Amino acid sequence: MVALSSLLALPHLGLRLVQAGPGDPELVWVSTTELLDLSEHLEGGEIILTTGLTLDGSDPRWRDFVASLSRARVAAIGFGIGVNHERIPAPLIHAASTYRVALFEIPLPTPFIAVSKAVAELLRADELRAARSALQVQQRLLDRSRGDQDPAEVLASIAQATGRHLALLGSDHTVLASTAGFSAEQTDVEYIALDSEDALRLAVAGNTPLTSEGRSVIAAGSMVLGAMLRGDRAEETRERGRWERFTESLLTGTGSPDSSAILNPSIELPERVRAIALQGTSEDIAEWRRRPRSGLDRLIAPSSESPRAPGLSLAWQLCADLETAVEQALKVAAGHDLDAVVGRPAPIADSLLSFRSAQARLQSLSLTAPLYTAPRVPEVVWADRDAPLLEALLSATSDGAEPAKMRGSLSTSVLGPLSRFSTELQAAERAQLSETLRAVFLADGQRGPAAAALGIHRNTLRDRLTRIERLTERSLSDPDDRAELWFALRLEDAS
Template sequence: MAFLSQLLALPDLGLRLIKLGPNDPEISWVSTTELFDLGDYLDGGEVLLTTGLSFAHNDPRWRDFVAGLSRARIAAIGFGIGVNHETVPPALVLAATQYRVALFEIPLPTPFVAISKAAAGLLRADELRAARGALQVQQRLLDGARGNQDPAEVLAVIAQATGRHLALVTTDETLVASTAGFAAQQGEIDYISLDRNNTLRLGITGDTPLTPEGNAIIAAGSMVLGLGLHGGRSDEQRERERWERLATGLLEGTHGPDVLEILSPSMPRAQFPARVRAIAVQGGSEDVSAWRKRPLSGLDRLVAADATAPRAPGLSLAWQVCPDTTEDLDRALAAAAEHGLDAVVGRAVPTDHAPASRRSAAGRLRALSPTEPLYRAPRVPTVVWADRDAPVFEALVSLTESGAARALGAQVLGPLSRYDAAASPSGTGLDQPLPATDRELLRDTLTAVIEHDGQRGPAAASLGIHRNTLRYRITRIERLTDRSLADPDDRSELWFALRLENLDA
C-alpha cells in the first residue's frame, strides 16, 4: 500500500500539506482534471491534481466540487499554484475543511507528471514488497513440506498471510484441521479439492478480499497440504497418527485397550497398563505442537490433540494417556515442563475407563491460567492433580463407585439425572420424563451457573444466551430439582451430583 504521507515526504516534489483528511489515506492512482464534476468517474483512493482552470478564486462552486470528490472517497486534492491561481483559493481550503478532504499545494516548478511518476513508483515498490512477502510465505510452506509440518500449522501460516479462515474437510464433512475462527464464520465457503477424487478439500472463508499474492499463497499452501496428506509423509508420521487416533479413542471411550495389541504386537500384554491417568497439557500453541512432535516410543506415544476451542487466543490443549506408575508419570510431567506446559493429571482409573479420568482432569482445567502471555516468560509450570486437589470429592467418589452414584444423582437431580429421568421430586408437576435434549440443555445451564459462582451475566455470556433466557432456565431447574440455586447447600448438592454422574457416564 502507498500512502499520501509517503508522497508528501518526497523532497524533490516540494509538496506542502494544507489540510489533513481523517487519516493517512491510501493512494490507488493519480488523476489530472480541470472538469467541474469528476466524481462519477473515480473508484476511490485517487490523488486528484488540478490548477482550477474552470473556477474563479472565490468561486462558490468550489464547495460542490469538493463535495463530489468527497463522495467518491478520493485520497487527496493536489492544487497547482502559479498557473491559473497564485495561491490556493480560500474557498477551496474552506470546502476541504468542511468535507475533511486532504489538500496539498504543488509549487509551479513541479509538473503534474512528476507527481504521477512518483506515485507510480510508490505503488510499484509496494507491489514488490507484497510479492517478496508472498514469496517468503511460500518458501516457509515449502520448507515445512520437506519436514513433517502439521496441517494445522500450514493452515495457520496461510491464515496469517491472507486474513482468511481455513479448514481441511473430508468427503463426509469430517473436519481434519481448521483455524480458530473458521467455525464462527457465517459467509459462503469456497472449496479447493486437494486430490483427484475430491476426498479432501480446503475450505476458505472470510471477509478480507484476496490480493493476487494471497491467491498465490493459497495455491502454494494447497500443494503443500496435498503432498503432505497424500504420500508425502513418512512412515513415522503415519505411525504417530495411528497412536494419536488410539489415544483419542481411549479418551473418548470408542476404543478399548485391546487395540494396543494391534498397534504394538511385539509388546507383551503384561506390559499393558492396568490403570491409567489422562493428563491435559496447556500452553502456547507452538510449545504444545513441539511437545506433540517430540521423539516418542512405547506407550509414551499415546498423545492426542484437543479438538475443542482454545480457552484463550494463542493457547492450545493436548492430552496424554499415561500408565499410573510413578516412573511413567514423572517422565510425562518432566516432558511437559521441558516445553513450558502446565499439566492437569486426572484420577487413576482402569484403562477401559479412561474417559472418566479425562473428565476429572477437564474439571480442573479452571485451575490453570487462561492468559497466553504468561506462558512466554521463563516460569515454573503448574501441575494440578485432580484427585489430590479435591480430597472431599474423591472420598465421595470412593463411596459411590459401586453404582450408588446413579441413585444419588436421581435423588438430587430428579428429572435432570441421566439415569432416572422419570424421577419427579414432589412439587415438580412433571408427569413425563424430560426429553434428552431438554435435560442436557438444563444440565449445561446448571453447570455454567455454578462454574461462574452464580453470576448470571458471565454464565449467560458463556452459554451465548440472553439473561432473560437464563432466568427462565434457572426457574425450570429450581422447580424440577426442588432446590434453590441461591442456597449454598443446594448448590453444593447439585454440583456434586453433576460431577459424580459425569464421572460415572
C-alpha cells in the same frame, strides 16, 4: 593394542626376555628412572627402564622396587646392562618372578632412547590401525543407513567395534532394541540423546574407558540411529494420527483398549491409567505433540474443546498409573512450559472417568500465566489430591460390589431428571441443561460469562436456569443447594 611381545620382536634392539609376566601385557608408555619408588606417578601399562644406579647386586631393596611397580601394574621392567651392572642382579630376577612382573634385558649398544622411540612408533602405528578400523566401521554404518537397516544391526556393529553393550530406548523408557549383554538393571550406563527432545536415547553400558576411536564409532552410530528413527516424515505423521485417534476413543469412552492390537500387536497397555490434561500456548502444545514418541508415550490426543482463552490450546495424554510414568510425563510437559491437570486413576477401559475428573479441574489453571509470565514454573493440579472432600465422598461410594450404581443413585437423588441415569428427559435436553449448569459453576455463578461461554443470550440462560431449579427442586441462590448440585455433577463424572 601394542603388546610387549611386539617390542621384544624388533631385531635391531636386541632385547631379551628374562622373566615373563602374566600374559602379554599391553604397553601405554615408557618411563626411565633410577628412583626406588615411582609407583605414585604411574597409571599402569608403562615400561620402566633402569640401570640400577642406586642399588648394588645383592641389595635386598630390589624386592621393594619390584613390589611397588607391581602395585602400579606396570607392563614390564627393562634393565640396561653394562652401565652399572654387567648382568641383571639375581635379587631383581627373583623379585620379578615372585611378583610376576615381566623383565627384559637391554644390551649395552642399545640406548634407552631407542627403546622409547620404538614404543612410540608402535603406539603410533596402532593408533593409525585403530583409526582406519574405526573409519571403516563408520563408513559401513553410514552406508547401511541408506538402506533398510534394522536398529538392532546398528547396535551390533557398534558393540563389535567398541566392546560395549548397548540399547535403544524409546520416549517412554522402553527398550526398542539392544545387544544380548545389555541389562536394564545395569548402573554403569551412559545415555546419549538421539534427538533434540531427548525422547530417543542410546544407552551405552560398561565402565572401561573408551578409546577415541570407540567414541567416534558411537558418535557415528548415534547419528545413523537418529536418522533412521526419524525416518519418513509422512509415514510418521500418519502413524501419529492413528495413535491420537485411538487415544481419543479411549478418553471419550467410544473405543476399546483391544483396538491397540491393530496399531501394534505386541504393545502391552497398562491396567490402570491417568488422563492428563495439558494447557499452554498453541506453539508449545504443537511442539509437545511433535516430539518423537514410541511405546505408551504415543497415547496422546488433541482436545476437541474450544480453547479456554485466545492463544491457549489444550491436549491430552494417557499414561500408566505408575509414579515413574506420571513423573516422566509431567517432566516432559514442564520442559514445554505446559500446565497439567492429572486425572484420577481408572481402569484403562474406563479412561473416560479419569478424563472427566481432569476436565472438571481445568478451571484451576491460570488463563494468563502461560501467555504473560516468564520465566515461570508450570502448574500441576491433581484431581485426586487437590479436592480432598470430593475424593472422600468418591471413596466412600467406592466400597461394595457396585460402586458406580451407588454413585449414580446419589447423583440422581440430587439432579433428578438432569441425571444421566434418569429417563424423564430426552438425552439432548438433559445434556443441554447439564452443560448449562456446569458452565454457570465454572463462571463462578456469573451469568454473563456463562452465557458467553455457551454462546447463548442471557435471557436464554435465565430460562434454562429456571427450568433447572424446577426440575431439581433446588435453588442456585442457596449455598447448600449449589454445593449439592456441584457434587452431584462430579459424582456423575466419576460414574
